[in-house]
Amino acid sequence: NRIHPAxxxxxKKVAxxxxxxxxxxxxxxxxxLGGDGGDPFLVLGVTPDIADKDLRTAYMRLVRExxxxxxxxxxxxEEFVQIAQEKLKAINAAYESIRKKRGI
Structure with a gap:
């Protein structure tokens, strides 16, 4: 997961x-890429002000995908399946982090 700043x-230009x-x-x-310590909201593609119900919906969509x-x-x-496994780990960790912080 190391990537050169260039x-x-x-x-960013392509995006x-x-x-x-x-x-x-x-x-x-x-x-x-996991980011720099990881903002769990970014991993899930949501903003911090998202409602708990909508958070779960976004999480479940990412899990299905x-x-x-x-x-x-x-x-x-198979190589894409392996990448998806790593992404799913990040998705699960992000959701669990937010759940713990919110007490849900």
Whole structure:
């Protein structure tokens, strides 16, 4: 998960070309690279003021999209399944972190 600062700069330029906002870029970066200690809200692609019910909905959507069993059933190559496993770990950790902080 080491990435050179020049690579981040390049990816930011690409994100800008494709019209991604800074928040969207940060969310993608956090979910794929872990970030710098990780903002759990970024990993889940939500803002800190999200309602608990909406938080769970966002979490469940990400779990469905990244669950290895679903990817295998769709015929996704093994290397992508392995990446999804790592993403799912980050998603689960982020959700659990927010749940603990909120007491839910």
């Amino acid at each position: 690579e981040i700069d390049f990816l 800008d070309i494709f019209g991604f906002s800074e928040f969207e870029f940060a969310r993608i970066q956090a979910s794929h 990244n669950h290895p069993d679903g990817l295998v059933a769709r015929g996704v190559p």
